[in-house]
Amino acid sequence: MIRQSRRAVLLATVCLAVAAAARAGEGSGTLAFDELYGKVGVLGLSFSDKLRALKGQTVRMKGFMAPPLKAEAKFFVLTKRPMALCPFCSSDADWPADIVVVYLDRAQTFEQANALIEVTGTLEVGSWTDPETGFVSQVRIVGARFDRV
Structure with missing residues (x-):
C-alpha cells in the first residue's frame, strides 16, 4: 500500500x-510581422494590442536577416522578406512596419539574406537610440539567439 x-x-x-x-x-509568444502594429493613422503607426501585451516577455519570430551594417555588429535587422540591402532609416518617424531590430545574446555567424530564421529573445517596444551606432528603432528583440528554419 x-x-x-x-x-x-x-x-x-x-x-x-x-x-x-x-x-x-x-x-x-509567437509574433508575426503583421501583428506588430494595430493601425496607421495621421500620427503614424500605433502598436498592436498583442505587441504591447508581449512587451518584456520572451517571443519567437520568423523572418529574414537583412545584410548587417558591418561584420562586427552586435545586432541585425529581421525583415518580413529577404532584402539585398539593410533597411536602416534616419529616424523612428521613417520606421518601416515590417522590420525588427535583433540584439544578440552572443556572437553568431550571420545567415544569408534569403535564409529563413527563427529568433527568440525578450521583446522591447518603444523608440530607442543605440548609443554606439545612433540606430533608432521602435521594436527590438534583445538577449536574442536565432536558428535557421
Missing part, C-alpha cells in the same frame, strides 16, 4: 512538472 502511494505521489509530481514546463513554453 505504501509502495503504491509513493508511486502515485511520484507520478503526480512528474505530471505537475510536465504541466509547469508546458505553461512555461506558453509564456514565449
